[in-house]
Amino acid sequence: MSESGSKAARVIEIEVLRYRPGTDAEPVWQSFRVPFLDDTSVLEGLQAIKDDLDGSLSFRWSCRMAICGSCGMMIDGVPRLACHTFLREFFPGKVRVAPLDHMPIERDLVVSAEDFVHKLEGITPYLVPREARTVEQGEYLQTPRQLEQFRQFAGCINCMLCYAACPQYGLDPEFIGPGLMALIHRYNADSRDGARAERMELINAEQGVWSCTAVGYCSVVCPKHVDPANAVNQNKVNGALDWVKRRAGLKGGGT
Amino acid sequence: MLETFKADVAIVGAGGAGLRAAIAAAEIDPGLTVALVSKVYPMRSHTVAAEGGSAGVVQAHDSLQQHFDDTVTGGDWLCEQDVVDYFVSQCTPEMVRLEHWGCPWSRKEDGHVNVRAFGGMKIERTWFAADKTGFHILHTLFQTSIRYPSIRRFDEHFVVDLVVDEGRCRGVVALDIATGRFVLIEAGAVVIATGGAGRVFRENTNGGIVTGDGMALAYRHGVPLRDMEFMQYHPTCMPGTGLLFTEACRGEGGILTNREGYRYLQDYGLGPADPWPRKKAMELGPRDRLSQAFWHEDRKGRTVQTPHGSAVNLDLRHLGEKKLRERLPLICELAQEFLGIDPADAPIPVRPAVHYTMGGILVDGRTASPLPGLYAAGECSSVGIHGANRLGSNSLAELSVFGRVAGEEAARCARTTPRVDTATLTRQAENAVARVRELVVRSDGRERLSTVRKEMAQSMENGCGIYRTGPEMQATCDKLAELRERYRGVKLDDTSTAWNTEWLNAVELGYQLEVAQAIAHSALAREESRGAHQRIDGFAQRDDVRFLKHTLARYGGAQAPGIGYGDVKITRSPPGTRAYGAAGEHAEAAAGAAK
Numbered sequence: 022m023s024e025s026g027s028k029a030a031r032v033i034e035i036e037v038l039r040y041r042p043g044t045d046a047e048p049v050w051q052s053f054r055v056p057f058l059d060d061t062s063v064l065e066g067l068q069a070i071k072d073d074l075d076g077s078l079s080f081r082w083s084c085r086m087a088i089c090g091s092c093g094m095m096i097d098g099v100p101r102l103a104c105h106t107f108l109r110e111f112f113p114g115k116v117r118v119a120p121l122d123h124m125p126i127e128r129d130l131v132v133s134a135e136d137f138v139h140k141l142e143g144i145t146p147y148l149v150p151r152e153a154r155t156v157e158q159g160e161y162l163q164t165p166r167q168l169e170q171f172r173q174f175a176g177c178i179n180c181m182l183c184y185a186a187c188p189q190y191g192l193d194p195e196f197i198g199p200g201l202m203a204l205i206h207r208y209n210a211d212s213r214d215g216a217r218a219e220r221m222e223l224i225n226a227e228q229g230v231w232s233c234t235a236v237g238y239c240s241v242v243c244p245k246h247v248d249p250a251n252a253v254n255q256n257k258v259n260g261a262l263d264w265v266k267r268r269a270g271l272k273g274g275g276t
Numbered sequence: 277m278l279e280t281f282k283a284d285v286a287i288v289g290a291g292g293a294g295l296r297a298a299i300a301a302a303e304i305d306p307g308l309t310v311a312l313v314s315k316v317y318p319m320r321s322h323t324v325a326a327e328g329g330s331a332g333v334v335q336a337h338d339s340l341q342q343h344f345d346d347t348v349t350g351g352d353w354l355c356e357q358d359v360v361d362y363f364v365s366q367c368t369p370e371m372v373r374l375e376h377w378g379c380p381w382s383r384k385e386d387g388h389v390n391v392r393a394f395g396g397m398k399i400e401r402t403w404f405a406a407d408k409t410g411f412h413i414l415h416t417l418f419q420t421s422i423r424y425p426s427i428r429r430f431d432e433h434f435v436v437d438l439v440v441d442e443g444r445c446r447g448v449v450a451l452d453i454a455t456g457r458f459v460l461i462e463a464g465a466v467v468i469a470t471g472g473a474g475r476v477f478r479e480n481t482n483g484g485i486v487t488g489d490g491m492a493l494a495y496r497h498g499v500p501l502r503d504m505e506f507m508q509y510h511p512t513c514m515p516g517t518g519l520l521f522t523e524a525c526r527g528e529g530g531i532l533t534n535r536e537g538y539r540y541l542q543d544y545g546l547g548p549a550d551p552w553p554r555k556k557a558m559e560l561g562p563r564d565r566l567s568q569a570f571w572h573e574d575r576k577g578r579t580v581q582t583p584h585g586s587a588v589n590l591d592l593r594h595l596g597e598k599k600l601r602e603r604l605p606l607i608c609e610l611a612q613e614f615l616g617i618d619p620a621d622a623p624i625p626v627r628p629a630v631h632y633t634m635g636g637i638l639v640d641g642r643t644a645s646p647l648p649g650l651y652a653a654g655e656c657s658s659v660g661i662h663g664a665n666r667l668g669s670n671s672l673a674e675l676s677v678f679g680r681v682a683g684e685e686a687a688r689c690a691r692t693t694p695r696v697d698t699a700t701l702t703r704q705a706e707n708a709v710a711r712v713r714e715l716v717v718r719s720d721g722r723e724r725l726s727t728v729r730k731e732m733a734q735s736m737e738n739g740c741g742i743y744r745t746g747p748e749m750q751a752t753c754d755k756l757a758e759l760r761e762r763y764r765g766v767k768l769d770d771t772s773t774a775w776n777t778e779w780l781n782a783v784e785l786g787y788q789l790e791v792a793q794a795i796a797h798s799a800l801a802r803e804e805s806r807g808a809h810q811r812i813d814g815f816a817q818r819d820d821v822r823f824l825k826h827t828l829a830r831y832g833g834a835q836a837p838g839i840g841y842g843d844v845k846i847t848r849s850p851p852g853t854r855a856y857g858a859a860g861e862h863a864e865a866a867a868g869a870a871k
Contacts, residue, residue, distance in 0.1 A: 042774050058583065060516070060614065072726035076769035076778040081316075083483035086519045086610060088411055089320045105613060127454055128775035134317060138431070146419040148378030160375040162387030168380060175380050175412065179319050211378065 032056050033108050034115035035066050037078065040126050048126065050117075051075075057108040063118065064092050064103035067130075080130035087244055090180035094130050095119040100185035100242045121185040123194070137181055140197055144205050144223055149216035167212040174207035174252050176245045183239035183249050195228040199239035199249035202230060206252040209259070221263045230256040278705055279459040280698065283311035283428070284690040285683070286448050286463035288435045288490055290314035291321030292410070292675035293654025293682070294469035295417035300683025302424035308687055310427045311461050313450050315434040315485065315780070318418040322471050322483040323675065326410025327522035327606060329402035330672035332368035334391055338399040340364045345849065347670060350396045350562050351663020352807040353824065353851040354503065354844060359641040359660040361847070363670075363677055370676035371403050379416040380405050382603075392603075393527040394668040396562035396856070398555050402669040407522050407606045413672055433459070434780055437708035438466060438493050438650070439701045445497070445649035446696060449705045451712070453780060456773025460705040462698065464690030465649050467682045468494060469675075472633035472655040474507075476792040477740075478733040480630040481513055481520040490656040492787035494637045495794065499645045500828040502658035502842070503635035504791070505799035506808045508666055509742050510631035511566035514614060516584030518629035521607055523668045526559040528603050530592045532566070533623070534578040540588070544569040546857040557857040564665040564808045565856060567628035571742045582625050589623035596620065628742060632671065634662040634808065635798070638828065638842075643682040649689060653682035658826075660845070664807020715782045721767035725778065728766060729785050732759050736792055740799050745813035749800040756793045757836065763789055794829035794837050801839040802827060820851050 032054050040048040053074055055066045064082055071078045081091040085104045092103040097117055108116065124132035154161060183199040184190050190198045197205075205224060209217045224230045233253045240250040285301045287294045290312050298312045314321065333343050343364040348355045371389075375381055381389045382404050394402045405412040421427055433450040439460065440446065447462040473488030474480040495501050512521045512532075526532070534540045539558065542549040546561045546569070553560055570588060573579055579586035592600060592607075597620045600608055604619075611617045611624050637652040639645050639659050645652055653659070654675040661674060732755075739752025763786060770778040804819035805811050825841040832838055855863045 041772060043772065060583075071778070072730075076725060077772070077776075079770075079775045079777045081320075083316065083320055083485045084322065084325045085483065085517060086325060087613075088408070088606070089316075089322075089324045089483060091316070091320050131775050138317065141419075142422050147423055148376070148420075150376065154376060156369045156372050156376070160372050160381070160389050163383055164387045165383050165385065167387075168383055172380060175415075176408070178324075178411070179317075208378070213378070 031112060033066070033112050035070065036115055036117045037067070037070070037130070038119035039078070039129050041077070042128060059109050061108050062104050063096055063106045063108060063116065066108050067103060067118070079128045088178060090178035093121050093180040093182045093185070095122060095185065100182035102180060102182070102244050105244055121181060123185055123187070123191045124181070134181065136194060137179070137184060137200070140201055141204070144197070144201055145216050145220055146204055146208065148208060148211060148214050150213060151215035161213045163212055170212070171207045171210040174203045174210065174247060177203050177247045178245055180244065182242045182244065186238040186242040188236055188238070189232055189234050193228070193232060196232040197223065197228055199253060202256055203247050203249040203252035206256055221260065224256050224260045225264060230260050278702060278709065279457065280702065281311060281459055281461045282309070283461055283463045284308035285465050285467065285686045286311045286313060286461045287467040287469060288313050288448060288493070289321070289469035289471060289656070290318035290429070291469065291471055291654065292323035292413055292417060292672065293679035294467070295414070295421050296676055296679025297467045297469055297653055297683035297686065298427045299417065299421055299424060300680040301687040302426045304684050304687045305691065306424070306426050308426060308690060311430060311463065312427055313430040313433050313435055313448065313461065315432065315453065317431050318421070318429070319415055320485070321414060322486050323410045323414040325481070325483060325520065326672055327407045327520060328394060328524035328527065329392060329404035329409045329669050330371060330413070330676070331401050331667070331669040332371040332403055332673060333364065333401050334368060334389065335399060335401065338401055342398050343367070343401060346397050347661060347667050348663070348849050349854055350665055350667040352665060352818065352854055353846070353849070354663035354806060354826065356641065356660025356845040357847040357849060358845050362641060363661050363674065366677040367673040370673065370680065374413060374416055374676065377416050377420040379412050382406060392524060393553065393555060393560060395523050395526065395560050395566070396556060396667050397560070402527065404524065406602070407524055407604045410672060430459070430461070434783070435489065435493065436712045436783060438497055439704045440497050440647065441696055441700055441704070443648060444693070445647050446701055449708045454775060456776065458705070458709045460702060462701060464693040464695070465651065465686035467686045468637060468650070468652040468656055469654045469679065469682070470656045473788065473791045474630045474633060476732060476736050476788045476795065477507070477630035478737045479518040481510055481518050482630070487784040487788050488791035489784065489787050490652065491637055492790050494645060494647070494650060494652065495790060495831045497647060498831060499647050499650065500638045500830050501635060501791070501794045502638040502826050502828055503664070503798070504794045504829055505802055505827060506634035506662070506664050507630055507740065507795065508563055508632035508634055508808050509567035509628040510563055511570060511628045512590050512626040513629035513631070514610070515582045515587050515625055515627050517614070519610060519614065520631065521590055521610065521624060521626055522604070523563070525590055525592055525604060525607055528599065529553050529595055530559065530590055532559050533589045533591055534573055535580045536578065540573050540578065541566065541569055544572065545855065545859055548858055556860055561856045562665060563668060567742050568810060570628050580625060585627060587625035587627045590626045591623040592619040593621065593623065632666055634664065634666050642685050643678055644685060649693065651682045651686050653678040664809060712783060715766070716768060716771050716776065716779050718767060721765040723762050723766045725766050725768065725782055725785060728759050728763055729788070732756065732789060732792055736795070740796055743810050743812045744799060745811065746800065749796060752796045753793070753800055753836065756789060756796055760789050760793070760834070790831070797837050797839055798827040798829050824851060
């Protein structure tokens with residue numbers, strides 16, 4: 022916590038890319054010197070700047086424990102969660118903090134999440150039960166093995182680091198992108214779900230899975246080991262099978 | 277200049293309770309427009325950080341009666357027993373609903389949902405999705421909400437006031453954080469679902485957004501805040517940051533030891549220290565008792581020292597690598613990445629931190645506040661199920677059960693409430709906007725925002741911690757009065773409008789100071805010890821004669837809150853001895869024999 026700053030023995034330089042709409046014509050670097058301990062995160066460094074040096078620095082944060090997905094930013098050029106990255110890693114050098122790549126900057130370290138959220142709303146991101154069941158009938162049965170088919174892909178915290186990492190998304194913002202490909206796969210691979218056919222259309226569309234050029238950097242930066250590249254890959258396999266079945270005049274969907 | 281949006285139901289907060297309310301309202305009447313207003317995107321809400329699980333009776337040898345008993349005993353008899361009855365009857369159906377919507381509950385080999393043990397619980401009834409239960413519930417609800425076209429989200433919109441006309445809540449005024457513009461959202465009914473207020477304390481498990489906003493909004497409009505003195509300290513948190521290590525660590529068999537490796541809880545009425553986990557004993561005792569035991573152990577000098585204060589050991593080593601990765605993956609990740617500890621190799625240092633606000637906006641068993649048209653659900657509310665100490669895994673269940681109730685009730689209310697003249701509401705909204713804008717345009721003032729905030733948080737910890745005394749609570753009350761005065765002299769660095777988070781934080785601090793006052797004054801007036809409110813200044817015992825009462829804190833404007841009391845609904849469980857471990861089993865046997 023920044024409250025414990027008084028015990029700090031060392032001081033690190035944090036360079037932050039600032040952009041204040043209406044004030045700055047373009048983003049500018051600003052440097053701050055911040056005391057830190059071995060366990061001080063980049064987020065806590067930014068909080069110390071806001072508390073003690075410049076209250077006008079804007080960034081999103083909340084949970085401090087890498088689960089809410091708010092504090093994604095470019096840290097020394099790599100998309101990372103600020104709460105989950107420690108200043109000691111960069112000392113005695115400085116650390117440069119910038120907004121996530123590939124997304125419009127709204128202010129300082131705040132980027133627009135609109136494109137991501139809008140796309141999320143369009144991928145049928147919910148369970149469409151294969152068969153109806155009332156609450157009185159109890160839960161759908163699902164074995165641990167069936168759960169394991171999608172569990173990992175359900176772990177996405179929507180932090181958008183993979184979008185900042187994805188070269189294809191940088192070139193073509195229409196691309197659905199790695200995180201949402203993983204979410205599509207999460208539902209498609211769920212034994213309870215019956216809407217796979219409808220999602221496969223998205224996967225096979227121009228901005229779907231075939232846009233991916235298999236760089237795999239999305240999985241490297243993912244803080245929750247969701248492995249979106251793997252989801253994209255599995256979607257490619259399913260997409261190809263789906264295409265073959267459609268050509269053969271079968272009803273599209275499952276494998 | 278002031279945009280207006282006409283909704284039927286407006287919901288403030290899009291965490292678990294707000295999303296559940298929105299879905300309920302949309303389901304009950306798809307013709308109603310539901311405005312879902314949140315200062316963050318829904319998936320950032322603090323429900324996301326809940327780890328261990330959510331209660332719901334499923335096992336054949338369990339019963340609603342046992343869930344009722346655990347809840348009421350755990351709450352030290354300050355629960356509304358009729359509301360608890362309704363609550364326990366609805367938990368399991370709500371958990372099943374979440375399952376139908378896709379929540380990836382952990383399963384048994386036969387495909388049925390698995391349950392685990394939690395503290396203060398007689399029989400395993402905690403549904404869990406590994407140790408990311410809140411995360412999965414929140415994402416399931418958010419993604420499910422997308423099905424309903426009548427839900428119109430106002431993401432990253434911050435509510436600065438309610439509009440109240442002729443004694444009825446008629447909507448909310450919200451700041452669009454990205455642009456700095458305001459919108460008046462008119463509604464026939466408003467649901468507050470903004471979560472707790474844990475950030476008023478220094479060391480806490482809560483996200484930065486947990487600032488008591490909705491509590492303050494209702495409070496300023498005359499709705500009492502009930503039982504605010506009961507703040508839950510969770511016993512196993514990371515020193516310094518306060519990050520949570522779930523109670524499921526102990527539910528899965530983890531133990532707590534002091535610097536000598538001794539399971540010290542046996543010295544505090546929680547033994548015997550069986551080598552196997554005994555329910556409602558030792559590490560599976562309730563949160564208030566475990567946090568209190570830490571305090572004593574620390575005073576005896578038997579804790580370990582860390583750079584961020586003293587701690588005890590949460591030892592999970594005997595669970596083994598495989599079980600740890602399967603059942604407690606987030607805990608492993610937190611320990612590894614934040615502390616450099618692999619829980620399979622070494623114990624995790626932990627200490628208590630503020631975790632949960634038991635009290636909140638006074639509502640009845642159907643989530644209605646005394647202000648017509650205003651409802652509340654989830655941690656911001658006091659519907660009456662937590663009493664003086666919340667039972668672990670009852671909060672996710674609460675937001676599911678009462679989120680639904682609030683959505684249904686608000687929809688019903690909206691359909692039957694005639695609309696009023698927009699001009700009246702607009703005038704009120706404009707006044708609210710002017711008040712909030714003043715914080716930015718203020719030319720005088722020298723106080724730094726963070727200084728006031730830090731002094732508040734430190735003072736709350738000093739006066740309203742695990743053990744409390746009259747003089748210390750009085751000092752906190754005095755300090756808060758001083759800080760409210762100084763708050764009026766806060767000068768911001770940032771005078772812009774787009775994404776001015778300093779401005780947002782300033783409004784939040786205004787909310788926090790008032791909620792903190794409600795906590796401190798409620799605490800000072802309660803001259804007894806019960807649940808999470810423990811005094812060591814001559815009021816160490818529970819006093820049912822004077823204080824089997826709910827505290828009601830009423831807003832006093834610039835002055836201190838007025839403190840009053842309300843009755844507790846006792847239906848079939850008269851206050852008894854609250855004992856755990858072997859003593860608890862004896863007490864239960866004796867009570868059983870007497871029946």
